Amino acid sequence: xxPAARPPRADAARNRQKILEAARGQIAAYGPDAGMDExxxxxxxxxxxxxxxxxxxxxxxxxxxxxxxxxxxxxxxAALARIKAGARAVDELSAFLHRVVEAxxxxxxxxxxxxxLGADVSGMGAEERGIAALNAIIxxxxxxxxxxxxxxxEDMYLIFASAPTDQPPHARARWLSLILSGLTATRxxx
Amino acid sequence: xxPAARPPRADAARNRQKILEAARGQIAAYGPDAGMDExxxxxxxxxxxxxxxxxxxxxxxxxxxxxxxxxxxxxxxAALARIKAGARAVDELSAFLHRVVEAxxxxxxxxxxxxxLGADVSGMGAEERGIAALNAIIxxxxxxxxxxxxxxxEDMYLIFASAPTDQPPHARARWLSLILSGLTATRxxx
DNA sequence: AACTAAGGTGAACCATGGTTCATCTACTAT
DNA sequence: ATAGTAGATGAACCATGGTTCACCTTAGTT
Numbered sequence: 001x002x003p004a005a006r007p008p009r010a011d012a013a014r015n016r017q018k019i020l021e022a023a024r025g026q027i028a029a030y031g032p033d034a035g036m037d038e039x040x041x042x043x044x045x046x047x048x049x050x051x052x053x054x055x056x057x058x059x060x061x062x063x064x065x066x067x068x069x070x071x072x073x074x075x076x077x078a079a080l081a082r083i084k085a086g087a088r089a090v091d092e093l094s095a096f097l098h099r100v101v102e103a104x105x106x107x108x109x110x111x112x113x114x115x116x117l118g119a120d121v122s123g124m125g126a127e128e129r130g131i132a133a134l135n136a137i138i139x140x141x142x143x144x145x146x147x148x149x150x151x152x153x154e155d156m157y158l159i160f161a162s163a164p165t166d167q168p169p170h171a172r173a174r175w176l177s178l179i180l181s182g183l184t185a186t187r188x189x190x
Numbered sequence: 191x192x193p194a195a196r197p198p199r200a201d202a203a204r205n206r207q208k209i210l211e212a213a214r215g216q217i218a219a220y221g222p223d224a225g226m227d228e229x230x231x232x233x234x235x236x237x238x239x240x241x242x243x244x245x246x247x248x249x250x251x252x253x254x255x256x257x258x259x260x261x262x263x264x265x266x267x268a269a270l271a272r273i274k275a276g277a278r279a280v281d282e283l284s285a286f287l288h289r290v291v292e293a294x295x296x297x298x299x300x301x302x303x304x305x306x307l308g309a310d311v312s313g314m315g316a317e318e319r320g321i322a323a324l325n326a327i328i329x330x331x332x333x334x335x336x337x338x339x340x341x342x343x344e345d346m347y348l349i350f351a352s353a354p355t356d357q358p359p360h361a362r363a364r365w366l367s368l369i370l371s372g373l374t375a376t377r378x379x380x
Numbered sequence: 381a382a383c384t385a386a387g388g389t390g391a392a393c394c395a396t397g398g399t400t401c402a403t404c405t406a407c408t409a410t
Numbered sequence: 411a412t413a414g415t416a417g418a419t420g421a422a423c424c425a426t427g428g429t430t431c432a433c434c435t436t437a438g439t440t
Contacts, residue, residue: 009386048388057429116222158361164349178373244415
């Protein structure tokens with residue numbers, strides 16, 4: 001279709017990035033109420049520029065989500081790589097989940113905004129990558145005998161989705177430790 | 191102060207109730223976006239009536255939250271009563287939490303709406319009651335040796351706050367079972 | 381250095397939805 | 411029954427905030 005679309009102008013690319021960052025920040029802070037004007041201001045740009053890069057608010061938020069998903073997938077793959085290099089799977093999983101819970105504080109707001117705007121956030125490209133890596137990590141943990149055999153990727157989804165966001169750090173840590181004991185506890189009774 | 195304010199008219203009380211119900215339903219369904227007009231329609235009333243009963247949307251939502259908190263406190267006390275009558279504390283706690291997680295699907299939306307509107311939801315009267323009962327239940331469970339010694343009411347708050355809402359029933363059940371194993375698992379190592 | 385289109389600007393537009401208020405209705409008390 | 415007031419009505423008002431667009435700026439090119 002587009003026979004090699006010519007590359008975007010240098011400042012355009014820069015602005016696009018600034019807009020995404022600003023959007024993430026504003027939404028994390030003010031939720032779906034973050035206004036386009038505010039996002040523009042935070043990015044040091046005029047509103048019109050937002051609309052040159054994204055057709056509407058929904059698309060903008062979707063793009064932010066996509067970026068998050070991508071970053072998450074990267075982290076997952078990095079963890080898997082460390083495991084293959086000899087690291088213990090549970091430890092990596094635990095550390096990974098810790099980071100996820102921290103990031104969730106921002107990402108949840110973003111996802112909520114996406115939902116509030118009726119955005120279609122399903123089936124982002126990077127998601128597949130993350131799932132594959134997660135599956136590998138879980139299998140490794142189970143093979144090493146540290147993870148319950150009934151643990152699945154679904155559980156990870158559940159954790160992503162339900163990670164508490166408006167709780168103080170120590171509460172978030174407690175929450176994760178409760179969950180982890182559910183994933184790792186070795187059942188003694190049948 | 192108010193020297194026996196004369197009782198409200200019969201239909202006024204009825205309407206107030208219908209409004210609260212409608213508000214809960216609409217907000218559960220559409221989140222903070224539920225409009226006053228829609229709530230009014232659902233209650234079979236005109237908008238003006240909402241404003242006779244509640245000064246603004248924020249207060250209305252706050253009232254709905256208060257109602258939820260009250261119901262929750264009632265349930266807690268009922269559970270405690272059953273324990274005192276001989277029921278096993280963990281079982282009651284587990285059942286109670288199951289109900290909470292089910293109710294959360296509605297209440298979370300309401301609370302989210304409250305937050306979105308900047309309502310002050312802290313320190314509702316009934317909250318104290320619930321806390322007292324919960325403490326008693328936890329102590330009982332620990333005395334019976336089924337609950338970890340480090341479990342506190344804070345954990346219950348955490349559960350209320352982080353119960354997943356946009357997950358299918360089986361996922362919510364799984365979630366609770368993960369959490370419960372964190373509350374009840376008997377640590378073997380020091 | 382001049383050209384030109386990609387990119388940026390921001391005042392203005394408009395839909396949405398919370399809120400008001402002048403007016404009408406119907407409970408309750410006498 | 412009737413008065414009198416608490417309560418109900420809903421069209422209209424207005425603030426908010428997403429979106430548009432006619433017009434400048436400037437990066438990249440020759």
